[in-house]
Amino acid sequence: MLKDFSLQGLFMGLLVAFVGFASSFSVVLQGLAGVGASPAEAASGLMALSIAMGLSGILISAVTRMPVSIAWSTPGAALLATAGMQQGGFADAVGAFIIANVLIIIAGLVRPVGRAISAIPAPIANAMLAGVLLSLCLAPVQAVSFSPILGLPIILAWAVAGAFNRLLAVPAALLAFALVVVFGVDIPDGAWAGVAEQMLPRFVWVTPHFSLQATIAVALPLFIVTMASQNIPGIAILNINGYRPEAGRLFSLTGLFSVIAAPFGGHGINLAAITAAMCAGPDANADPAKRYWSAIIGGVGYVLLGLLSGLVVALVSLAPTILIEAVAGLALIGALGASAMGAFKEPDAREAAAATFLAAASGASFFGISGAFWGLVAGLAVMGMKRGVEKMRGGNK
Template sequence: MSFRPPAIQSLSAGLLAAIVGFASSFAIVIQGLAASGANAAEATSGLMALSLSMGLCAIVASLKTRIPVSIAWSTPGAALLASAGAPEGGFAAAVGAFIVCAVLIVLAGLIRPFGRAVAAIPAPLANAMLAGVLFGLCLAPVRAVAELPVSGLAIIATWAVAFRFARLYAVPLAMIMTFAIALYISGPIDLSSAELISSPILITPVFSLEAMVSIALPLFIVTMASQNIPGIAVLRAYGYQPNSGALFTLSGVFSLLSAPFGGHAVNLAAITAAMCAGEDAHKDPGQRYWAAAAAGAVYILFGLFAGLVMTFVAATPSILIEAVAGLALLSAFAFSIGEATKAAGTRDSAIITFAVTASGVSFFGVSGAFWGLLAGGAFMALTKACSDT
């Protein structure tokens, strides 16, 4: 295939995809890292590591395969971290779990039976677990209105109006409104102490059984079931035939590179994949890979300036950041709960998974996401056994 330089159309599509991907979910990532025990510097390092990893991964994958392979951080995974809380051992233990999750993603790509086993997890249960993880965060806009009525309502109104007329821009505009409110409340933000180029922090991991079961396994499952597998499906829907195993392995390798610096996981994208794989990126499907590569370059720039992002976040009331994160996850929650309860035969099992996960309870130090999947799976096996007798 002969080399052709990227078209302006492809570059602009990639720029838009990166802005939407970053602005619509970075608040969720920050919430997740902070809930896992990261301090401000470690959360900044994690945000930087994730942005650089997914940018480089997108560039390598797209230029190598000539397919528009869009890469994102695991937004459902970040939501899982926010709901699971800090493990015993703090953020170092969470980083250990991130490393194990990355290794599992690599193995899912390298070992076909392992990858098929992950794909064999009943979709209603996987979606129900994800819905349970997202549920608590989706309540944040309501809590924001209760705590800061005027500010909370202004953010929700901005999101709602934008959602009606320009859905892709709803969350970025809500975030802009949030920062505007922060400026109004606290005055001009002091950027003198902020690093222009962020510095990564190498975190010595701690490996604990609790963190493996509470974080690593659920993070692996939601990343594969909610991001990697749908990401492959989106590419195939646009006529591409990606090597799923190779792409899973590549995303796992870049997850492994970001984990020691606080990044939880990177994976194939779904929403931004559609933006880069569609006709808006280029009329010629063979040239659309430039859009995904351009998005990767923009993610790298975002990563380098992660410290400035964190400076604005630090000056903003945390409940408002949580509110934006909740608004960003509403569509994902609606889709997940809809898919979980769609089939009548597995609806009860899915609801059990959702209820246990959403409860937020933990047993033996293990978070509700694991127990929810276990409870729903056990009930599904029981009902199937009864129906077979």
Template sequence: MTVFRDFSLQSTFMGLLVAFVGFASSFAVVLQGIKAVGASDTQAATALMVLSIAMGLSAVVLSLYTKIPVSVAWSTPGAALLATSGSIPGGFAVAVGAFILCAVLFIIAGMWKPLERAVNLIPASLANAMLAGILLGLCLAPVKAVSISPLPALIIVVTWIVAGRIHKLLAVPAALVALILIMAFTLEVSEQSKDLLFNSVVAPFTLVTPEFTLSGFIGIALPLFIVTMASQNVPGIAILRAHNYEPKAGALFSATGIFSACSAFFGGHAINLAAITAAMCANEDAHPDKHRRYWAAIISGIGYILLGLISGLITAFVSISPGILIEAVAGLALIGAFSNSALSAFSDPDKREAAAVTFLVTASGVTFFGVSGAFWGLLAGGIILLITQLIQKKKTV
């Protein structure tokens, strides 16, 4: 078969690297976000497993079907949004209902062009300012960790700095390894915790009955949809096109929406087209022949599935680890995303004030009527931008 003739060891190596980097660099953020909106440890383990399997299966299926390297990831910015949203009225069931509604929006965006165009009409500066505001509090965690647990936090931060100077992609996995070593040598694990680790190798499938509320839609589903489309799906398509591929954006959006909907019933927030790992699968390092690079995305998908199957063990490890150190690793993983979004948010002088308002309101974490600050930040910034543009238009008349 032609598919197997395209297989190569070079693509296999790159695919395995993508799976490790993609999972290790952000699973702590995902767990933190899922737990923040009310998931129990068991529900969080299930969500992590199902998300990893869903993004693995979708990468395999879409790459085989399109013969292009379609790299898929969970929504890390979306998980960061959840981490800052906190618990909501109705608990995790309402959050799951919001995840399902978000997945439906992905499907509609792929099938109905007006919705996709509506998302594109949101000024990039405001979308980036909202993302930067979401990430700010999380990126402060490493600093707080140093003040609370100086020695272990400093070891993690220094490891992140040194590894990042060697290769950017090594930074967060190296920090994670440092955390594991610190845990292994310093943490006294009780018999109960040992039993927890031993019995949690594979996470249980815990189905969540969703509840649908207006506050869940406005406070979680809508911001999750916007931030995922703006910071993951749209850049993911752009990266593929930059490497001379012609992906059908609508079909890919809808396909990841379907997989997101399936994982949502088990607590998974969202999967989407990858950005950074998409570049890894699509460039010459995956294979000199662009028509054979899709195997890198297929192998990465298989890697995600295998990692998902041991997510119960990973979640159990996180549950017995010092919370501040887990937050520190998650914060380090998001610094790059924060710097990029902040730079993009304030690059346009005409939209700078509106972007600042969006950033500050979002970062404040305020909640009105059960709706998170991300929505209010985008709304406030949009109003400021609209007023500014109307005044400028009158001056030119």
């Protein structure tokens, strides 16, 4: 195994950990806060997710000798940011995290369940995700409206860095955010003492509470978004690069690690997509049989970055909330574009996709259940009625 180690794999693994963490940790914090997590609980959740995806990535890649990169569910975190506080607070959300990830385990073990998720029309799944992401992606504009002096440098850094290298766009925005906080935000002297107190990592246990409302509003959409937007594309990327892992086993393992992380605030981990392409591509190693080391190093990097989660959350808390929301929105613009394109590219499904998108983007909830779930119901209903009418017409000819 050590004979397969290379400096190329080391550098790619470190880059994967940095890009994976820096590009979307703000989305995770927004999502956990959106369902009621306190700053300490959000820091614990971020740390639990980082360690879980690091350890699982190391284990899976070492055993399979394949570059299987693991990530937290960024679309799932975006969903949480719009789901709203549940009746039982964050404990209800944690219960929903466990249910969602038990469903992922079942999907991996029971093939018909996995096939049922795969059978959800891609335009509907993409439209639900696009609707969830829309409000978050408006945050950069809202940040400029809040304070052009603070908001514009973040957007400009993202745009300029992204013009040279797309992977550097969000890290550049984070650097601009840090500079804006240090030089542009009036921070009371006593606040830095609070930052020092939170430097040491701390797990916070949240006893889960299970409710029907949170199951419908959070668990089911989280399960569907994670499977459709992360796990299935993650397997596809590995296949494209010539790797054929047993998909069900990978789904179940990530679900198991997610269940363990949930009582500490983590919503879920899954197969990576973007970082999977980095680990599985030729830049990781010219020899495909040796690329698994990049995923192992990436996993080590995630564990180390997870231990800094308390410090990250403490620094973020010093800034106006809209600024970190802006960074999160910029990190999701690419995902919004891709999901919107996937939602509306098929002419026959556009009405159903539009119904899903509008319901999910509205932010409205009925019976305490968020718009993401109702968007899925609306889209499937419109598509079902359209196909039913078409069959009736075909039968009458």
